[in-house]
Amino acid sequence: MEEKLQRKGQACTVGFFHKPRNYSRRALLLSIMRFDDIKSQKLFILLLDLKPEGINELKTALRLSPGTSQHDMDLPRNVLSDDEIHKVMQSLGGLSLNENVKVKEFLNRADSILQMAMSRLEEELVHILVQHKQYFEPEYVSFHSCQEDAVYDESFVSLEDETVEETSQRVSSGNVSGEYIVDLVHPRVIPDLKAIADVMFASNYDQEFCEVFIGVRKAALDEYFVILAMEKFSIEDVLKLKWSTLSSEIKKWNWAMKIIIQVYLASEKQLCYKILGEFGSVSSFCFVEIAKASLLCLLNFGEAITMGSIQLEKLFRLLDMYEVLNDLLVDIDDLLFEEVGSYVRIEFHELLRKLGHYARATFFELRSAIVSDTSLKPLPRGGIHPLTRYVMNYIKTLTIYDHTINMLLKDHDMDCSNPVAELENEQEISSVTSCALAFQLQLVTSALECNLVNKSKLYKEDALRHIFLLNNIHYMVQKVKNSDLRHFFGDEWIRKHNGKFQQHATSYQRATWSSVLSFLRVDSPGSCSILKTSPKERCKEFSIAFEEVYKNQTQWCISDPQLQEDLRIANLKVIHAYRTFLGITRISDKHIKYKVDDLEKLLLDFFEGSQRSLRSSHRR
Amino acid sequence: MRAPEYQGSFLGRISIRRNQVMSMEGNHDQELEDLELFQRHIADRFADLLSPQLQTLSEESPSSTAADPLLSISWLRKLLDVFLCCEAEFKAMLIMGRDPSQITKPPLDRLIPEMLDRAVKALDICNAVTNGIETVRHCQKLAEIAVTALDQKPFGDGQVKRAKKALSSLMMAMVGEDKEGSNYSRSWSFGRRSGGAAANHKDRGHLHLRSHTWSISKNWSAAKQIQAMTANLQAPRGGEASGLPSPVYIMSTVIAFVMWTMVAAIPCQERNGLGMHFPVPKQLVWAQSMIALHEKIGEEWKKKEKKGSVGLLDEMQRLERSAQSLIEFADSFQFPAEEERVEEVASQVAEVAETCQKMADGLVPLQLQLREVFHRIVRSRTEILDVLDSTGKVSAPII
The missing domain is CATH 1.20.1280.170 (Exocyst complex component Exo70)
Known part of the structure; x- marks a missing residue:
C-alpha cells in the first residue's frame, strides 16, 4: 500500500518534472521561489529530482537565476538574494530521503506542495497574461469623431451631386x-x-x-x-x-x-x-x-x-x-x-x-x-427635378458595387426567370451592358423617364413641359456619359437619349415660336393676300407676343450652360425671321419697338431662372 | 405524454389552412374551433411542464426514466420546445390563409405592433441569457475542478485545498452575479488561503479579473424588459375574446412567461425587481398551469433574490448546496481524513460530478436551442411585418 502510494507520488512528481524538452527551468524556479518558508523550498526541490545530476542542474539554475535578469526586470520580487540562495543550497545538501519521514506524510506534504506550486503558477499565469x-x-482610421453622413435623404430633396467623397472613402478604408x-x-x-x-x-x-x-x-x-x-x-x-x-x-x-x-x-x-x-x-x-x-x-x-x-x-x-x-x-x-x-x-x-x-x-x-413618387404641383421653372438628381446619383454610386450587386442579382435569378434575355434585342450589347445590374439600371431610368413624363403633364404650357423634360433627360445623359454609368448603359442608350432631348428642344421651339412667328409671316409674291392686318400692326403684335415669351422664359431655368447656350442659339432663328420681316416690310423705325440687336440681347436673358439682375445665380 | 396527439392535429390544421387560403372572415366557426384547440394545446403543454413526474409513470415514454426537476436544464429545454410549438401554431393561426386586412383592423392594429415590440425585447433577453449560460458554464468548470481534486484518494491537504479554492471561486461567482450590471464575470481569488503566505504579494493577492463590459447595452436591464413585456398585457374581453385578439394575447403571455422563467433561472444582466406581476386572470382555463408555475417559480425567486443568487437553475442550486458543505469539509480537514467523512464526501463528490455531467451535456444544447428560439422570433416578426406591409397601412410605428 505504502509502496503504491509512493509510486503514485513519484509518478506525480516525475510526470511533473521529467520532461526535458518542455521543461522550463525558469517557470519552475519562479514557483519555487515564491515559497516563503525555506522548509517548503527544500522539500519541493527535493521532490524535483532525486538524482544527483538533477540537483546539480538545479543548483546551477538557482545560482544563475538572479543573474538572468534580462527576463526578470519586471519581476523583481522573484529574485532571491544571494543570501537566500545560499541558505537553500546549504539545506539541500543536508537532506536525504532516508530521513525519518513516513511515506504517507511525505506524500501528503508533496501533494500539498504541488498544490501550492500550481496555485502559484496559476497566479503567475494571470500575472504574465495581464501584464x-x-x-x-x-492607427489609420479613427471612429471617435465619425461624422454623420446625410447624403441619402429619404425626402429626395437634399441630395447634391457631391456623393463621390463618400465612395472614395469606401475604397480607401480598404482591407486590413x-x-x-x-x-x-x-x-x-x-x-x-x-x-x-x-x-x-x-x-x-x-x-x-x-x-x-x-x-x-x-x-x-x-x-x-x-x-x-x-x-x-x-x-x-x-x-x-x-x-x-x-x-x-x-x-x-x-x-x-x-x-x-x-x-x-x-x-x-x-x-x-x-x-x-x-x-x-x-x-x-x-x-x-x-x-x-x-x-x-x-x-x-x-x-x-x-x-x-x-x-x-x-x-x-x-x-x-x-x-x-x-x-x-x-x-x-x-x-x-x-x-x-x-x-x-x-x-x-x-x-x-x-x-x-x-x-x-x-x-x-x-x-x-x-x-410611387408623385407630385401635385409642377416643379417651378422646369429645372432638374430632385428625383432625377437623387436617382442618377444613387445609381452612379451603385456602380461601385457592381460586382456585388451582380452577384446578388444572379443569386436571385436562380429562382426567377432570367429577365436579361428580354433586353437582348437586335442591338449589339457589350458584356457590361448585358449584366444583370445594367438591365436593372435601365429599368430604373425607364421608370424615372416615365415618372418625369407624368410630372411634365402638370405643366400648363407645352413649351415649359419640353424644357422640363429636356433639362431632366439631358441631366440623365450627362450623368451617364461622365461616369462609369456609361459602361452599363452603352453608346446606344446615350445616342437614343441624346435624340430624345433634342426632340424636346425642337418641340420647345415649335411650341414657343410658332404662334409668335406667325405675325412675321410675309406674303410670298404671287400668292393671294390672306393677311388682314398691316405689317405695322403685326410688328406691334409680334412685340407684345415676344414680351410675353420673354416674361415667361426668363423665369425658366436651364442650369447646364452648354444646353442654355445651344437653346439660345436655336432661338436666334426668331431674329432671322424678324430681320427678314423688317427688311421686306420696310416699316419705319418709329413703329419698331425692338431693333434686331435689342432682340438679340434680350434672348440672352432667357432660361436664367429669374430676373436679369440675377442672371449669375443658378438654382441647383 | 400527449405530444403525439397534439403534434398530429397541429400539422393537420396547417394543411387545412393551406387548403382554404382564400377563405375570408365568414369562417367564424372554424376560427373558434382553432382558438379552442390552441388554448387546449397551451393548457396541455404547460400542464406537462408543471407535473413532469407524470412522465416517468407514463408507459408512452419509457425512455425518460428520471423526471426533469423544475428549472433544471432539461426542464428549460422542454420549456423552449413548448415555446417553439406554441409559436408555430400561433403563427399559422395569425397568418396562414388569412386576408391581411384582417390583422390591421382595430384592435389588432395596436395589439400586433405591441406584440412585435415584445418579440424584439425577447430577442435581447435570448442574447442576455445565452451570455448568462457562459457564467453557468464557468461555474460548471470550477465544480469539475473540485471533482477532479476530490476524486483522488486518499484525501491529501493539497487536493483538498485545490478543491476548496475552486469551490470558493464558484461561490464567489454565484454571489457576485449581476451586481455592477455585469453579467459575464470571472473572478479568481488568489492568496485567499489563510496565513500570511500571500503577504508579500499584495498586489496579486486578490486578483479579481472582472469584466466590466456588458453583454447587451450599458443600461439594459433584464428585469425592466420583462416588466415592459407584461405592462400592456390585457386579456381581451367581450367579443374580442373569441376573435384574433385572443391568440395574440395568449402568445404574448407565453413569450413573457418563457422569457421571465429563463431570466429567473439563468444569471442575467440586471435582474433587480424581477418578481413579476403576471397579469393573467385566474379564471382562464388555458392559463391555469402557467399561473401555477409562475407562483412556484416566483416563490423560489423571492427566497433567493435577497441572497444575490446566481439564478434558480436547478443544477446551480445543487452545486451551491454541495459547494457549501464541501467547503466546510475542507475547512475542518486534517490529514489523514476520518473514514466516515471520506465516505460522506465521496458521495457528495459523486453528486457534484453527476450535476456537472448534466451541465456538460445540456448547457451547450440549451444555448443552441435559445438561438433557434431567437431565429424563430426574428422570422415570425419578419413574416408578420411583411403581411402588414402588403396591406400598406400600418398605423402604429413599428420599431
Missing part, C-alpha cells in the same frame, strides 16, 4: 492586409506561458490552466472592444437608432469586423496554438471559448440590422456590410473550422445570406419608390 498583453492599434498576425502577448513571455502550460497540464491541472487562460484572454478581448470604442447595442436600440447614427455604427462595425476577425482573432488563435498546440483539441476549444461571446456580439448587431425596415438610403451601408462579411467568411471558416465553433460559423453564413436578401430587396425598392 504583458498587447493590443493591436489600427490579410493574414496579419500580431503579438497579443509580448513574445518574450510566450516561452514562459508555454512552460507553465506544460507543467500544469503534466500535473493534471489543465482545468485550472484553461479556466484562467480563457478568462483572462476573454476579458482582454472585451477590453479591446472598449479600445475600439465599439459600443454594444441591444437589438431594440439598433432598431430605434436614427439612420445617421446607425450608418456610422455600421461603418464602425465593418471596420471592427476586419480588425477583430482578420487581425485580432487570427492572432488569438495563433497564441492559443503556440501555448496549447501540443494538447490536441484544447487549443481550439480555448480559442472558441475566448472568441465566442464577442463574435456573437458582432453577429447580433448584423442580425439587428437585417431586421430593420427597407429604406433606400440604407443600401450602400448594407452592401458595405455584405462585402465585408463576404470577404471575411473565409477567415471565419478558418478560425472556426473545428466542430466546437461550427455553429457560430454557420450563423455568419446565415447572416450573409440575410444581408444579401435585404440589400437586394432594398435595391428593388428603388424602382417602386420612383414609380
Whole structure:
C-alpha cells in the first residue's frame, strides 16, 4: 500500500518534472521561489529530482537565476538574494530521503506542495497574461469623431451631386492586409506561458490552466472592444437608432469586423496554438471559448440590422456590410473550422445570406419608390427635378458595387426567370451592358423617364413641359456619359437619349415660336393676300407676343450652360425671321419697338431662372 | 405524454389552412374551433411542464426514466420546445390563409405592433441569457475542478485545498452575479488561503479579473424588459375574446412567461425587481398551469433574490448546496481524513460530478436551442411585418 502510494507520488512528481524538452527551468524556479518558508523550498526541490545530476542542474539554475535578469526586470520580487540562495543550497545538501519521514506524510506534504506550486503558477499565469498583453492599434482610421453622413435623404430633396467623397472613402478604408498576425502577448513571455502550460497540464491541472487562460484572454478581448470604442447595442436600440447614427455604427462595425476577425482573432488563435498546440483539441476549444461571446456580439448587431425596415438610403451601408462579411467568411471558416465553433460559423453564413436578401430587396425598392413618387404641383421653372438628381446619383454610386450587386442579382435569378434575355434585342450589347445590374439600371431610368413624363403633364404650357423634360433627360445623359454609368448603359442608350432631348428642344421651339412667328409671316409674291392686318400692326403684335415669351422664359431655368447656350442659339432663328420681316416690310423705325440687336440681347436673358439682375445665380 | 396527439392535429390544421387560403372572415366557426384547440394545446403543454413526474409513470415514454426537476436544464429545454410549438401554431393561426386586412383592423392594429415590440425585447433577453449560460458554464468548470481534486484518494491537504479554492471561486461567482450590471464575470481569488503566505504579494493577492463590459447595452436591464413585456398585457374581453385578439394575447403571455422563467433561472444582466406581476386572470382555463408555475417559480425567486443568487437553475442550486458543505469539509480537514467523512464526501463528490455531467451535456444544447428560439422570433416578426406591409397601412410605428 505504502509502496503504491509512493509510486503514485513519484509518478506525480516525475510526470511533473521529467520532461526535458518542455521543461522550463525558469517557470519552475519562479514557483519555487515564491515559497516563503525555506522548509517548503527544500522539500519541493527535493521532490524535483532525486538524482544527483538533477540537483546539480538545479543548483546551477538557482545560482544563475538572479543573474538572468534580462527576463526578470519586471519581476523583481522573484529574485532571491544571494543570501537566500545560499541558505537553500546549504539545506539541500543536508537532506536525504532516508530521513525519518513516513511515506504517507511525505506524500501528503508533496501533494500539498504541488498544490501550492500550481496555485502559484496559476497566479503567475494571470500575472504574465495581464501584464504583458498587447493590443493591436489600427492607427489609420479613427471612429471617435465619425461624422454623420446625410447624403441619402429619404425626402429626395437634399441630395447634391457631391456623393463621390463618400465612395472614395469606401475604397480607401480598404482591407486590413490579410493574414496579419500580431503579438497579443509580448513574445518574450510566450516561452514562459508555454512552460507553465506544460507543467500544469503534466500535473493534471489543465482545468485550472484553461479556466484562467480563457478568462483572462476573454476579458482582454472585451477590453479591446472598449479600445475600439465599439459600443454594444441591444437589438431594440439598433432598431430605434436614427439612420445617421446607425450608418456610422455600421461603418464602425465593418471596420471592427476586419480588425477583430482578420487581425485580432487570427492572432488569438495563433497564441492559443503556440501555448496549447501540443494538447490536441484544447487549443481550439480555448480559442472558441475566448472568441465566442464577442463574435456573437458582432453577429447580433448584423442580425439587428437585417431586421430593420427597407429604406433606400440604407443600401450602400448594407452592401458595405455584405462585402465585408463576404470577404471575411473565409477567415471565419478558418478560425472556426473545428466542430466546437461550427455553429457560430454557420450563423455568419446565415447572416450573409440575410444581408444579401435585404440589400437586394432594398435595391428593388428603388424602382417602386420612383414609380410611387408623385407630385401635385409642377416643379417651378422646369429645372432638374430632385428625383432625377437623387436617382442618377444613387445609381452612379451603385456602380461601385457592381460586382456585388451582380452577384446578388444572379443569386436571385436562380429562382426567377432570367429577365436579361428580354433586353437582348437586335442591338449589339457589350458584356457590361448585358449584366444583370445594367438591365436593372435601365429599368430604373425607364421608370424615372416615365415618372418625369407624368410630372411634365402638370405643366400648363407645352413649351415649359419640353424644357422640363429636356433639362431632366439631358441631366440623365450627362450623368451617364461622365461616369462609369456609361459602361452599363452603352453608346446606344446615350445616342437614343441624346435624340430624345433634342426632340424636346425642337418641340420647345415649335411650341414657343410658332404662334409668335406667325405675325412675321410675309406674303410670298404671287400668292393671294390672306393677311388682314398691316405689317405695322403685326410688328406691334409680334412685340407684345415676344414680351410675353420673354416674361415667361426668363423665369425658366436651364442650369447646364452648354444646353442654355445651344437653346439660345436655336432661338436666334426668331431674329432671322424678324430681320427678314423688317427688311421686306420696310416699316419705319418709329413703329419698331425692338431693333434686331435689342432682340438679340434680350434672348440672352432667357432660361436664367429669374430676373436679369440675377442672371449669375443658378438654382441647383 | 400527449405530444403525439397534439403534434398530429397541429400539422393537420396547417394543411387545412393551406387548403382554404382564400377563405375570408365568414369562417367564424372554424376560427373558434382553432382558438379552442390552441388554448387546449397551451393548457396541455404547460400542464406537462408543471407535473413532469407524470412522465416517468407514463408507459408512452419509457425512455425518460428520471423526471426533469423544475428549472433544471432539461426542464428549460422542454420549456423552449413548448415555446417553439406554441409559436408555430400561433403563427399559422395569425397568418396562414388569412386576408391581411384582417390583422390591421382595430384592435389588432395596436395589439400586433405591441406584440412585435415584445418579440424584439425577447430577442435581447435570448442574447442576455445565452451570455448568462457562459457564467453557468464557468461555474460548471470550477465544480469539475473540485471533482477532479476530490476524486483522488486518499484525501491529501493539497487536493483538498485545490478543491476548496475552486469551490470558493464558484461561490464567489454565484454571489457576485449581476451586481455592477455585469453579467459575464470571472473572478479568481488568489492568496485567499489563510496565513500570511500571500503577504508579500499584495498586489496579486486578490486578483479579481472582472469584466466590466456588458453583454447587451450599458443600461439594459433584464428585469425592466420583462416588466415592459407584461405592462400592456390585457386579456381581451367581450367579443374580442373569441376573435384574433385572443391568440395574440395568449402568445404574448407565453413569450413573457418563457422569457421571465429563463431570466429567473439563468444569471442575467440586471435582474433587480424581477418578481413579476403576471397579469393573467385566474379564471382562464388555458392559463391555469402557467399561473401555477409562475407562483412556484416566483416563490423560489423571492427566497433567493435577497441572497444575490446566481439564478434558480436547478443544477446551480445543487452545486451551491454541495459547494457549501464541501467547503466546510475542507475547512475542518486534517490529514489523514476520518473514514466516515471520506465516505460522506465521496458521495457528495459523486453528486457534484453527476450535476456537472448534466451541465456538460445540456448547457451547450440549451444555448443552441435559445438561438433557434431567437431565429424563430426574428422570422415570425419578419413574416408578420411583411403581411402588414402588403396591406400598406400600418398605423402604429413599428420599431
